[in-house]
Amino acid sequence: MTRIAVDAMGGDFAPGEIVKxxxxxxxxxxVPIELxxxxxxxxxVLDEIAKKGIRSNRGGYFVKNIKVDLxxxxxxxxxxxxxxxxxxxxxxxxxxxxxxxxxxAVDAVAKGSSDAVVAAGSTGAxxxxxxxxxxxxxxxxxxxxxATLPTKKEPVILIDAGANSxxxxxxxxxxxxxxxxxxxxxxxxxxxRIGVLNIGEEEEKGNQLVKDTHKLLxxxxxxxxxxxNIEGKELFQGDVDVVVCDGFVGNVALKTIEGCSMxxxxxxxxEFKQDILSKIVGLLAKPxxxxxxxxxxxxxxxxxxxxxxxxxxxxxxxxSSSYAIKNAVRVAKEAVESGVNKKIAELIx
Amino acid sequence: MTRIAVDAMGGDFAPGEIVKxxxxxxxxxxVPIELxxxxxxxxxVLDEIAKKGIRSNRGGYFVKNIKVDLxxxxxxxxxxxxxxxxxxxxxxxxxxxxxxxxxxAVDAVAKGSSDAVVAAGSTGAxxxxxxxxxxxxxxxxxxxxxATLPTKKEPVILIDAGANSxxxxxxxxxxxxxxxxxxxxxxxxxxxRIGVLNIGEEEEKGNQLVKDTHKLLxxxxxxxxxxxNIEGKELFQGDVDVVVCDGFVGNVALKTIEGCSMxxxxxxxxEFKQDILSKIVGLLAKPxxxxxxxxxxxxxxxxxxxxxxxxxxxxxxxxSSSYAIKNAVRVAKEAVESGVNKKIAELIx
Numbered sequence: 302m303t304r305i306a307v308d309a310m311g312g313d314f315a316p317g318e319i320v321k322x323x324x325x326x327x328x329x330x331x332v333p334i335e336l337x338x339x340x341x342x343x344x345x346v347l348d349e350i351a352k353k354g355i356r357s358n359r360g361g362y363f364v365k366n367i368k369v370d371l372x373x374x375x376x377x378x379x380x381x382x383x384x385x386x387x388x389x390x391x392x393x394x395x396x397x398x399x400x401x402x403x404x405x406a407v408d409a410v411a412k413g414s415s416d417a418v419v420a421a422g423s424t425g426a427x428x429x430x431x432x433x434x435x436x437x438x439x440x441x442x443x444x445x446x447x448a449t450l451p452t453k454k455e456p457v458i459l460i461d462a463g464a465n466s467x468x469x470x471x472x473x474x475x476x477x478x479x480x481x482x483x484x485x486x487x488x489x490x491x492x493x494r495i496g497v498l499n500i501g502e503e504e505e506k507g508n509q510l511v512k513d514t515h516k517l518l519x520x521x522x523x524x525x526x527x528x529x530n531i532e533g534k535e536l537f538q539g540d541v542d543v544v545v546c547d548g549f550v551g552n553v554a555l556k557t558i559e560g561c562s563m564x565x566x567x568x569x570x571x572e573f574k575q576d577i578l579s580k581i582v583g584l585l586a587k588p589x590x591x592x593x594x595x596x597x598x599x600x601x602x603x604x605x606x607x608x609x610x611x612x613x614x615x616x617x618x619x620x621s622s623s624y625a626i627k628n629a630v631r632v633a634k635e636a637v638e639s640g641v642n643k644k645i646a647e648l649i650x
Numbered sequence: 651m652t653r654i655a656v657d658a659m660g661g662d663f664a665p666g667e668i669v670k671x672x673x674x675x676x677x678x679x680x681v682p683i684e685l686x687x688x689x690x691x692x693x694x695v696l697d698e699i700a701k702k703g704i705r706s707n708r709g710g711y712f713v714k715n716i717k718v719d720l721x722x723x724x725x726x727x728x729x730x731x732x733x734x735x736x737x738x739x740x741x742x743x744x745x746x747x748x749x750x751x752x753x754x755a756v757d758a759v760a761k762g763s764s765d766a767v768v769a770a771g772s773t774g775a776x777x778x779x780x781x782x783x784x785x786x787x788x789x790x791x792x793x794x795x796x797a798t799l800p801t802k803k804e805p806v807i808l809i810d811a812g813a814n815s816x817x818x819x820x821x822x823x824x825x826x827x828x829x830x831x832x833x834x835x836x837x838x839x840x841x842x843r844i845g846v847l848n849i850g851e852e853e854e855k856g857n858q859l860v861k862d863t864h865k866l867l868x869x870x871x872x873x874x875x876x877x878x879n880i881e882g883k884e885l886f887q888g889d890v891d892v893v894v895c896d897g898f899v900g901n902v903a904l905k906t907i908e909g910c911s912m913x914x915x916x917x918x919x920x921e922f923k924q925d926i927l928s929k930i931v932g933l934l935a936k937p938x939x940x941x942x943x944x945x946x947x948x949x950x951x952x953x954x955x956x957x958x959x960x961x962x963x964x965x966x967x968x969x970s971s972s973y974a975i976k977n978a979v980r981v982a983k984e985a986v987e988s989g990v991n992k993k994i995a996e997l998i999x
């Protein structure tokens with residue numbers, strides 16, 4: 302049965318929210334978990350859960366109070382003495398801190414005690430430890446981050462969302478292949494439509510990288526359904542399944558979307574706090590706003606998948622609440638069960 | 651007195667919305683205008699305005715009915731036989747169509763009959779005709795597009811928002827200088843704070859271009875206030891006045907913001923159409939939503955400024971309504987009166 306290793310010490314609200322999210326997932330999705338970190342601190346959170354259940358006030362609107370019977374859950378604890386902090390240089394840190402929670406969580410997958418990792422700490426450390434601890438899939442030049450974004454219709458996959466700042470057209474071609482396999486095996490898109498993130502629809506638009514990538518994708522003989530260039534504003538139309546870009550552009554886009562959505566919700570909150578009348582209307586509108594927030598909130602998607610390594614690593618937002626971690630564990634489980642890696646390897650080779 | 655030339659034939663709703671917007675600005679801001687395009691078609695719109703006033707149902711929420719006394723306005727008409735279409739290659743088009751409305755509108759500035767151009771047609775054609783018709787400011791390597799974006803506080807300037815897909819660190823340094831001068835002279839920011847759009851706060855983050863730009867800006871000796879890297883999500887905090895990036899990244903960010911905002915408003919509209927109750931709450935919430943929409947709607951900012959050419963060119967959105975054009979004329983007027991170009995030339999040399 303699929304077991305998910307969770308770096309209990311990574312993330313702004315670790316270990317509390319992380320442990321709660323993992324336990325919540327263990328109960329809701331009936332999935333065994335392996336919590337990796339300082340066991341005494343993890344145990345404190347587990348004791349709190351046993352007494353009070355899971356009460357999460359992170360993630361803005363979602364406040365829950367969930368009863369948990371820990372004795373019915375399959376939870377393994379693995380001690381990790383060290384923690385990699387957000388500011389540390391990833392490459393150096395994973396070599397120096399061999400007993401850190403992220404390195405040992407990845408190690409659990411490498412050794413086979415778990416099948417996937419969920420990590421909400423330093424993205425760089427999660428990537429570096431996955432790359433070195435699990436290794437690249439055969440034929441893959443560089444792993445990439447696949448992020449899931451909300452649209453007017455079904456979610457879209459943006460790849461690379463931040464793993465590689467400098468890319469070649471061949472790398473972007475591989476990202477397209479990995480993204481399409483992910484869209485097909487996890488999101489059940491029959492023939493995923495692939496676009497290149499660009500600044501215009503025309504073939505000759507953009508920088509050299511996207512022009513060359515456009516050419517490669519157009520001529521592909523491995524059955525990828527390429528639909529052409531996608532502009533930033535079309536990302537949200539839901540008319541494309543996978544959008545390919547270099548990790549710099551992808552990360553800017555991803556964070557811009559996050560910032561833009563949060564600003565809009567902030568402005569809405571402010572408007573509904575002006576006077577008595579606005580407060581009343583705000584209260585009436587709240588359930589509707591909640592539903593929209595839920596639809597666009599990154600916590601719903603749990604985290605982004607690092608594709609191209611021999612294993613599954615889900616990279617969650619640093620500010621992940623228990624709700625986000627719960628969803629991240631679900632994503633990890635689905636990715637393992639879909640056999641996405643095996644399918645990528647088949648398509649690439 | 652400052653006169654603004656308007657390409658009456660450029661934009662999805664030309665000439666109707668363009669002419670209406672220009673006339674509206676002439677009346678509201680007491681500014682002389684020069685309408686460049688097919689005079690018979692422009693005259694038709696003017697006749698309609700004389701009879702019915704300006705009624706604009708573009709721009710979503712804004713429906714106005716404004717009385718206009720054309721006899722009191724200073725409106726010059728200049729015939730242009732040709733139109734450059736959206737799909738045409740800009741460099742070729744401006745050479746081939748010497749009698750096109752955008753080329754002649756820029757020409758009006760070059761010859762001194764107007765002081766600035768407003769253009770809502772092909773961005774490429776507006777840039778190319780400005781570059782060739784007006785020339786670069788002395789010392790400027792490449793002109794750049796400065797777009798104004800809403801934030802939680804005061805607007806921020808994003809430069810380059812799409813003029814140059816491939817940039818050098820020296821170009822980005824010049825963009826910073828131009829952006830800061832714009833922020834100071836048009837938006838009255840005493841000492842504009844400058845950031846580099848990047849994928850992390852740390853100095854060593856990002857691709858080679860932003861790393862090198864970071865270094866140049868840090869060591870600048872022309873008094874630019876550099877505050878470091880800015881992530882996409884921080885764009886909206888209002889804690890920076892000018893954000894510098896290459897035109898590819900900037901254009902992706904700009905269009906992503908547009909798409910994201912529009913998706914959210916679409917989702918809100920959908921939520922408020924579910925049943926009778928949601929429709930009632932939607933009606934109550936409408937004035938609040940209108941205010942937010944007004945605050946983030948790109949039409950409020952009128953258009954982006956092409957900086958670095960000997961003249962002022964305001965590039966408006968292709969979907970500009972009369973309301974957007976009215977604001978674009980205001981931006982053009984303010985830019986001329988602020989002497990932004992003279993100040994850029996001084997700072998660069």
